[in-house]
Amino acid sequence: MDQEFHYAPFRIEAGKIREFALALGLRNPVYFNKEAALDAGYPDIPAPPTYTTVIDFWNERDLYQLFAVWGLDPNDILHGEQSFDYEKDMISGDIISATAVLTDRFDKKDKGFYLIETTYRNQDHEIVRIGRSTLIERREQHGAEIAGHPKTSSYAD
Amino acid sequence: MARKLPDIQKQALTPIDMVRYSGASGDFNEIHTVPKVARSKGFKEPIIHGMFLMGWASDAIDEWFPGRKLTKFTVRFIGMAHAGEAFVIEGILTTDTAGELQIKDISGTGKLVGSFELEELPV
Numbered sequence: 346m347d348q349e350f351h352y353a354p355f356r357i358e359a360g361k362i363r364e365f366a367l368a369l370g371l372r373n374p375v376y377f378n379k380e381a382a383l384d385a386g387y388p389d390i391p392a393p394p395t396y397t398t399v400i401d402f403w404n405e406r407d408l409y410q411l412f413a414v415w416g417l418d419p420n421d422i423l424h425g426e427q428s429f430d431y432e433k434d435m436i437s438g439d440i441i442s443a444t445a446v447l448t449d450r451f452d453k454k455d456k457g458f459y460l461i462e463t464t465y466r467n468q469d470h471e472i473v474r475i476g477r478s479t480l481i482e483r484r485e486q487h488g489a490e491i492a493g494h495p496k497t498s499s500y501a502d
Numbered sequence: 503m504a505r506k507l508p509d510i511q512k513q514a515l516t517p518i519d520m521v522r523y524s525g526a527s528g529d530f531n532e533i534h535t536v537p538k539v540a541r542s543k544g545f546k547e548p549i550i551h552g553m554f555l556m557g558w559a560s561d562a563i564d565e566w567f568p569g570r571k572l573t574k575f576t577v578r579f580i581g582m583a584h585a586g587e588a589f590v591i592e593g594i595l596t597t598d599t600a601g602e603l604q605i606k607d608i609s610g611t612g613k614l615v616g617s618f619e620l621e622e623l624p625v
Contacts, residue, residue: 373561398529402528420531427579429576
C-alpha cells in the first residue's frame with residue numbers, strides 16, 4: 346500500500362469558486378465579487394474553507410486514483426471526521442500542490458479506518474492548509490442506516 | 503462565559519441540489535445521487551455529502567462572525583442526512599476565539615458536531 350499520494354498542481358480559479366459557493370449556498374460576497382474581496386483585505390477572490398474538496402476531486406491525479414491504489418470502492422467509503430488548519434489564505438490565481446499521507450490504518454468491528462493528512466502548499470511552497478480526514482470503509486452494507494442513530498456517537502463507533 | 507449564537511435554519515435540499523454539489527465539488531460518489539446505488543449500499547435513499555454539511559457550517563460561522571477568518575475547523579459526521587429534511591445549525595462561543603456547533607434535523611437528531619477557532623480580534 347502506498348503511504349503517500351501526490352495530487353497534481355491545481356490552479357485556484359474565481360469561476361470555479363463561484364460555482365462551488367453557489368452549490369453550497371454560501372452567502373459571503375467575497376466568493377462572488379472581486380470588489381468585495383478587495384474590500385475585505387484579500388488580493389483577489391479567496392477560496393472558501395472547504396474548497397480543498399475541489400482540489401482533491403477535480404484533479405488530474407484525484408482522490409479516486411488514491412482509492413484505486415488502496416483498493417477501495419468509493420461507494421463503500423463514508424467520511425467520519427474532517428479537520429482543517431488554516432495557515433494562509435488560498436487566493437484565486439494560486440497554484441496549489443498537495444500531498445496526502447496515510448497516517449494510520451486500522452480495523453474496528455466490520456469497518457476499516459483510514460486516517461489521511463493532506464498538506465496543501467502554494468506556488469511559493471508556503472503551507473496554506475492542512476486537512477485531516479477519517480475515512481471509513483464499510484464492509485457490512487445491510488442495516489447501515491439505523492433509525493434512532495445515537496446523537497453523541499459517530500459512524501466510527 | 504459561553505455565549506449562545508443565533509440558530510440558523512436551513513431549508514430542505516432537493517435531489518438536484520445534491521447533484522449540483524457533486525458537480526461543483528467533484529465528489530461523484532453515487533451514494534449521494536443515485537437511489538439504486540444508495541439502496542444497494544444499505545441506505546434508504548441518497549445521503550447528503552458530509553462536506554456539504556461542513557460547507558453549511560462554514561457559512562454559519564461566516565454569518566456569526568463576519569470578516570473573521572478561521573484558523574482551525576473540525577467536524578464529526580454523526581448521522582445520515584437526506585433531501586427533504588430541514589435542518590438547524592446551533593452554535594456557542596466558548597471563548598473570544600473558539601466555539602462549537604452542531605447541525606440537527608428538526609426532530610433534534612444530530613448530523614454534524616464541530617468546533618472552530620477564529621483569528622484574534624485586532625486590538
